[in-house]
Amino acid sequence: MASPSSPGDREKVVSKLPGWLRQEVKVRTAQLGVEIQVAVEHGLRDWCALASAPDAVDTTGADSFSTWLPPGQWEEFKAVAGQRQVSLTQGLARAMRLWLDKNPAPSVKRPEVPRRIVVCNQKGGVGKTAVTAGVGEAMAEGADVLHPVRVSKHFAAILPSEEGSDPLTLEDLPGLGLRVLLVDFDPQGHLTKQLGHDLLPMDGDSLTRHMAGEGMRDLGNLVVPIAEDRFGDRLHLLPSCNDAFLLDVKLASVRAREAALERALAAVEEGFDVIIVDCPPSLGLSMDAASYYGRRRPNEAPGQSGVLIVVQAEDSSADAYELLTSQIEDLRADLSLDLDYLGIVVNHYDARRGYIATSSLQAWMDIKDPRVVGVIGDLKEQKEAVRVKRPLLAYSPRCDQSVGMRALAREIS
Template identity: 50%
Template sequence: MPSPYPDGDREKVASKLPPALQQELKVRCAELSLDIQDAVEAAVTNWRARPTPGPEIETAGSKSFSTWLPTGLYDDFKATCGERGVSYIQGLAQSIRAWLEDNPSPADANRSAEPRRIVTANQKGGVGKTSVSLGIAQSYAEHDEDGAAALRRFIESLSFGDLKRVEKTKAGLLKQLEKLTVGGQRVLVVDYDPQSHLSDQLGIPQIPPGQESLVTHMVGDPDGDLHDLIVTLDDPRFHRRLDVLPGAYDGFLLDSKLALTAAQSRGFQKEVALERALRPAEGDYDVIVIDCPPSLGLAMDAGLYYARRRRNEKKGRSGVVIPVQAEDSSATAYSMLVNQVEDLCKDLSLEIDYLGLVVNQYDSRRGFVATSSLAQWNSLGDQQVLAVLDDLKEQREAVRLKQPLLAYAPESKQANTMRMIAMGVVSE
């Protein structure tokens, strides 16, 4: 309820906010030497300017909150709440939360950076999401000098039949290699697919039905610490820097579990479930790679949300890698995934970066369909092809032996192409 400000240009507004949000606002304003009324004015103005409301905030137990806003702003705010179908308390809570995210604490500058998050996704199965996920994860985790030396030898061996083009390509790639370091990082690769191909390829047992898993943490029903589920690969090439969160059979029920939890728990946002589950472990890693299932459901929404560009994060640091094949069904599945990404961005006001395409299991001997499809992938204006992975034996052999590719065949073309994908280098 507004009342006049002594000078006439503002009015007092009485509403409610969750106590924790009130305290966070008070502390942040003190840190930034701002008046609370100015912060709330900016928060409400920015929230009204957004095309859609933000994620729902839990407002149960809200306490009285009052401040001074420019005359008429609160009436405009209430009108916006009515248009968006949210209560005044919910609208104010969303406004304050968004403002806090846009105005981080100065103390955050002294904290370690959030991990890079790479989500490997495609609606179509069998395109190589798991092999690409594992290859990227291994490339980040292996000893940086080992990976750089192998990649340098690989680049030097490139041959395209045109000497001038070869030398120009080599020079460019070697120059990029001098500036980029990939290995030596702490990596978590998450087997997010209930089929658990990633876990199986490494000889890690799938989590049986009904046991503690990523699923129980996502739906807010954990019995223990997420760290207890993580398995470290004990291969000397990775110096215990590569961890795996195994797949769980209960993942087949994840979509329905998320929908049920959202229906039963006020304030539960389905899209945030994966991020909320992994948050306790994020501080342990430099890179987190998510191997997504071939799905367009709620689980995929949560995976794509996890790939979004966070506040103050550099464009292209995190995002989605899309493995495809040089055939028509991959193009259809790609279009469906892109539509899902764009809808999610629009509905929740997100920015999700496409890191690029990986054309997998390519074999030019398959003729016109393969070569013309590859040409189409290369011609996409809004996507770059990070790499073309040939259909070679080393990956299949590594899977059969349940070994990481970069440990089984570290000098192979496939291993070096994985390193180039991780570096963000566009390979030939």
């Protein structure tokens, strides 16, 4: 059925498609950045131009499907379908199958050099671990599945939505599909525990031992997968070990200690697109090594790797921020490093806390270099995910915090 009332000189068409095929078209058009109505237009055009009809498509359970087409195209399609003695539902399904075959999904763009994101702040309790995990999960979500993201050129895209806000401000987009390694560089091991894994035993191998030149076997043997369907085999973890409390002592006697983390992780870099390091709340030698690891390498574009600073909308975070950036600036100067700031993430934000929260957020937003790249709300879903030891984006993929993590991942990509 076609209706003449339409935007853009098109007419509305109502037919039927099976749900699985409609979803596949929806995902593919999002991957390619084209409108569904354009895909249908091209699919029908190409199907009508074929010398013979392609194989049948299973249309069991087909339900209502509507779109907008150029005037006259639906009538032309109906005539061709009649000549080929196929129903309109079957003809439309074959046309969309043809369009999918002619427009394959784009491959994931992988960086030539693995990106290195160092998540840091010497102040504890700001949520570095939650941001590390959330960004990594967002980057590892499947590129063949749509996920809710708040997308805008304006800063509002990374602000938590207010209670009762319009859910239509969200857009479903394909995941980034990257291979991600989360490195638990904190001796407290919160990242390891939150993702449902045990700390490495003190008498066994560990990242600390490899950084100190005492590794027992290939570091890759310590990497474990995060077993959730939505991440496929793309999200992995290098667990922490309590011996990381000794790291600064061990590094004091290591030659070129600032490069110790880079030397250790070089053994696993090849298998990943992004490596995200959850740093301890420290300004010691381990933080020097983490910062050095995030430096820009030869032929690497600015902003691909660097430090991501997590803060809160309160005064003590500002003091800690000054100490951390002073250390980073000293490293930049002393070692002549090209060390980029990837931005500031304001975590645990809750506007209901009043003037302290809102004025602190404004103060962070007033900093232009580095700028705020994400604001994550203080909501219950993150705490619940920690309690059940599951990744947030698997536990509650549509909650506001998950949407915020996806926005942050895209903001720094």
